Amino acid sequence: MGIxxxxxxxxxxxDEKNVLSVIRKAGINVPTLCYQPELxxxxxxxxxxxxxxxxxxxxxxxxxxxxxxxxxTNTKRLKKYRKMIVELLLGAHCRDxxxxxxxxxxxxxxxxxRLGVKEVRYENTKEEQxxxxxxxxxxxxxxxxxxxxxxxxxxxxxxxxxxxxxxFRGTEATVMPAFNKGLGxxxxxxxxxxxxxxxxxxxxxxxxxxxxxDALEDPDTRVIAQIAPAVRVA
Ligand code: FES
Numbered sequence: 493m494g495i496x497x498x499x500x501x502x503x504x505x506x507d508e509k510n511v512l513s514v515i516r517k518a519g520i521n522v523p524t525l526c527y528q529p530e531l532x533x534x535x536x537x538x539x540x541x542x543x544x545x546x547x548x549x550x551x552x553x554x555x556x557x558x559x560x561x562x563x564x565t566n567t568k569r570l571k572k573y574r575k576m577i578v579e580l581l582l583g584a585h586c587r588d589x590x591x592x593x594x595x596x597x598x599x600x601x602x603x604x605x606r607l608g609v610k611e612v613r614y615e616n617t618k619e620e621q622x623x624x625x626x627x628x629x630x631x632x633x634x635x636x637x638x639x640x641x642x643x644x645x646x647x648x649x650x651x652x653x654x655x656x657x658x659x660f661r662g663t664e665a666t667v668m669p670a671f672n673k674g675l676g677x678x679x680x681x682x683x684x685x686x687x688x689x690x691x692x693x694x695x696x697x698x699x700x701x702x703x704x705x706d707a708l709e710d711p712d713t714r715v716i717a718q719i720a721p722a723v724r725v726a
Contacts, residue, residue: 494559499566511552512540515565522565523574523603525581525691526640527553531649534641539574539603543567575607583614585692586635592693599691600638617663626674629682629698637667637694643686655680667694 493506496514503518510533515522525537535554542552545562549570552563564570581600589595603609621634644656644667655678659668669678687695 494557496557496559496561496563498563505557508557511542511555511557511561511563514557515542515552515563520565522552523606524553525599525603525638526642528642528646528689531642531645531689534645537577537638537640539577541570541573543570549573571607574603575609578603578607578609579612580614581638582609582612584616584618585638586620586633587612592636593696593699594636594693598693601692621666624669624674625698626676627680627682627698628676629684630675630680630687631696631698632667632675633694633696634666634668635694636692638692639665639667640691641667642689642691643667643695646685646689647680650685651681651683653679653681653683656686 493504496503496505496511498515498518498520501518503514505514505517508514508517512522512524512527513529522542523539525539526534527537527540533554535551538551540552541549542563542565543549544564552565578600582604585600589598589601592598595601618635624632624634639658641658644658647656648654655669655675656667657670659666659672669675669680684697687697
């Protein structure tokens, strides 16, 4: 138990596992992309960064709360950095928002509005990747991935499957099934938990119901087992 000062207000904490939870408890909405309370902490997006009284910046999702901490969540500097992070993510993102299933329910789109991103100054230097439509229930669009790693952790930590992983590093980093196979060629069971935690349209549920019916007629029961949860989720 302890007391922190957040934006000039004293806030008590007890067993909150990170500074972000204390901030949220105080009713302050700090943006996040890679934080999911039910998953392990990844600390990749840096959107949850806050500033202490000495001007030190740190990710609030990966910092343990300490008694006497003084932090600021929305300084001019933080707003500028968050806006730049979103702009950089959009720079490497397929921006066909009007055609995207996730439009209107996309965390990245929402953040762009919220932080006032009106233009993207950065050129997308990434090569366009093909859609992965190999699964009967899930479609992956690597061009919309923001590398938050939520899908990878959900698959491993909630479902115990590990159908997805992060391959390569730096600008080459990509979420993909092992050996760059299609999702339909992995142990994926079509539970859809990756889709629930994906903040963008990088993972969506198939809406082409004909394909689902075709597959339901497939005598291979393993395929049917993969499809059933997807029908429920959709
Ligand atoms: Fe903290 Fe992404 S939410 S780094």
